[in-house]
Structures are given as C-alpha cells and as structure tokens.
Amino acid sequence: MEIIRFAELKPRPWHTGGVTRALASFPDAAGPGTPQDGGWDWHISIAEVAKAGPYPSFPGMERVLTVVGGELLLLTVDGAEHPLEKYRPFRFAGDADSAGALPTGDIRELNVLTRTGAYKGYTSIIELSKKRAHPVFAGQLGILLQGQATVSAGGGAGAGNGGGDTDAGGGEPLGRYDAVVGSGTGTPEILGRGFLAVVSIDPVAD
Structure with a gap:
C-alpha cells in the first residue's frame, strides 16, 4: 500500500x-x-x-x-x-x-x-464515514482534504506503508493532503470523518 x-x-x-x-x-x-x-x-x-x-x-x-x-x-x-x-x-x-x-x-x-x-481525468469529492470504508481502486488517487482518517489494505488487513503509528483498528493515519495510491490487489480502504478527493485517470479507448 x-x-x-x-x-x-x-x-x-x-x-x-x-x-x-x-x-x-x-x-x-x-x-x-x-x-x-x-x-x-x-x-x-x-x-x-x-x-x-x-x-x-x-x-x-x-x-x-x-x-x-x-x-x-x-x-x-x-x-x-x-x-x-x-x-x-x-x-x-x-x-x-x-x-x-x-x-x-x-x-x-x-x-x-x-x-x-490518451487519458481522461475525473475528480470527485466524497464525504468519509467511520462506518463504511471508501475503497481506492487501481487508476485512482485518494487525497484527504479535510478531517481525520486512516487507511488500511483491503479486507481490513491494516497493512501500512512501513512507518508511523496506527490506531486501534490497524489503519495508517493520514494527514491533510496525503494521497493514497489505488490498487487492484489489496485495495486500500479509507475510514474517517471529513472529505476525500478521488482522482481517477482513465485511458481513452482506441
């Protein structure tokens, strides 16, 4: 992650x-x-x-x-x-x-x-929840804009990026404007309160 x-x-x-x-x-x-x-x-x-x-x-x-x-x-x-x-x-x-x-x-x-x-970019603003994790898929970047949130590997595995403290749920804390790179395997999931920008970069079909 x-x-x-x-x-x-x-x-x-x-x-x-x-x-x-x-x-x-x-x-x-x-x-x-x-x-x-x-x-x-x-x-x-x-x-x-x-x-x-x-x-x-x-x-x-x-x-x-x-x-x-x-x-x-x-x-x-x-x-x-x-x-x-x-x-x-x-x-x-x-x-x-x-x-x-x-x-x-x-x-x-x-x-x-x-x-x-070649590519088409999209930006969506999502309100986060502490009860339902928001996934960040391959081809996406999740950017914390405001509030407090943690990120864990898909399935709640809680794998971090190799540093920093984790909360009781095993998530890696995010600071303001920190970005999570999406993945198709072990899809990162973000929990918290605040607002998240989800940037999607989609290849344009021939």
Missing part, C-alpha cells in the same frame, strides 16, 4: 506567487513538481494561489481544477467568468486563455491534467 505524504513533497515556485507540489505524474520525465508540461500524459498537483493573474497554457491537455483550500476562485476562461466554490471541480481546455482572481483571499487548488485523446 502506497501513501504519498504531502509534507514530504518538494515545493516549487508557482506562477501565482505561491508554490506547487506534484502528487503524481506519468511519465515522470521532467521530475515531480515541474510547473511546465514536461512531456507527461497526466499530472496531479496541489498549488497555492497567492495572487491574481493568468494561468499557464498546456496545449494538448485537458484540465480539471478544484478549490480545496480557501473559499472562492473567480476563474475567467476565454472571456467567460466562472466562480469556483470550494470542492466543485471544473473542467476546461489546457490551452484556453485563463486567469484567476481571489475575491475572498488565498486558495489551494487541486489540478488534474490529462493528455487529450
């Missing part, structure tokens, strides 16, 4: 005056966190947006943007304004003329980029 610890990711400067941290990408040709299209077919990151301004262009890519910290991003895409509230994913073309304004202050955003014609 693989857990990506957000606190261990290297921050890199972001065009909005903040920083970005790459959670995962494929292929990872340019190195994690590179704020340009490094030749990957998909890329998942969390960025801090500290000032208004234009967004970079990603030709040949499709983008799903979700505000996960702060309250509101006023996103302009090809001249049309879109008020993006927290936990409401928004899809748009990576090469669109886009810019963001911050009417309520700084935000954090979850960015999912996929190469058009």
Whole structure:
C-alpha cells in the first residue's frame, strides 16, 4: 500500500506567487513538481494561489481544477467568468486563455491534467464515514482534504506503508493532503470523518 505524504513533497515556485507540489505524474520525465508540461500524459498537483493573474497554457491537455483550500476562485476562461466554490471541480481546455482572481483571499487548488485523446481525468469529492470504508481502486488517487482518517489494505488487513503509528483498528493515519495510491490487489480502504478527493485517470479507448 502506497501513501504519498504531502509534507514530504518538494515545493516549487508557482506562477501565482505561491508554490506547487506534484502528487503524481506519468511519465515522470521532467521530475515531480515541474510547473511546465514536461512531456507527461497526466499530472496531479496541489498549488497555492497567492495572487491574481493568468494561468499557464498546456496545449494538448485537458484540465480539471478544484478549490480545496480557501473559499472562492473567480476563474475567467476565454472571456467567460466562472466562480469556483470550494470542492466543485471544473473542467476546461489546457490551452484556453485563463486567469484567476481571489475575491475572498488565498486558495489551494487541486489540478488534474490529462493528455487529450490518451487519458481522461475525473475528480470527485466524497464525504468519509467511520462506518463504511471508501475503497481506492487501481487508476485512482485518494487525497484527504479535510478531517481525520486512516487507511488500511483491503479486507481490513491494516497493512501500512512501513512507518508511523496506527490506531486501534490497524489503519495508517493520514494527514491533510496525503494521497493514497489505488490498487487492484489489496485495495486500500479509507475510514474517517471529513472529505476525500478521488482522482481517477482513465485511458481513452482506441
């Protein structure tokens, strides 16, 4: 079972005056966190947006943007304004003329980029439960956005990632923005209270 610890990711400067941290990408040709299209077919990151301004262009890519910290991003895409509230994913073309304004202050955003014609990215926001575990399947990434949660290998086996304390149920504790990599064998299951972003990267059929 693989857990990506957000606190261990290297921050890199972001065009909005903040920083970005790459959670995962494929292929990872340019190195994690590179704020340009490094030749990957998909890329998942969390960025801090500290000032208004234009967004970079990603030709040949499709983008799903979700505000996960702060309250509101006023996103302009090809001249049309879109008020993006927290936990409401928004899809748009990576090469669109886009810019963001911050009417309520700084935000954090979850960015999912996929190469058009090769992959399709989806972001869903799930409210967690302490009674029913939420599975993270192969091709998915589960990111804890808010609250307290633990993750265990499928079937309640409680296998961790090799470090850290576990709770009475044998789960591995998750911190804010920690990501669980999905698997088809020993599918990770997340229990807790709060909100989880589930990012799915689906290959596009020929």
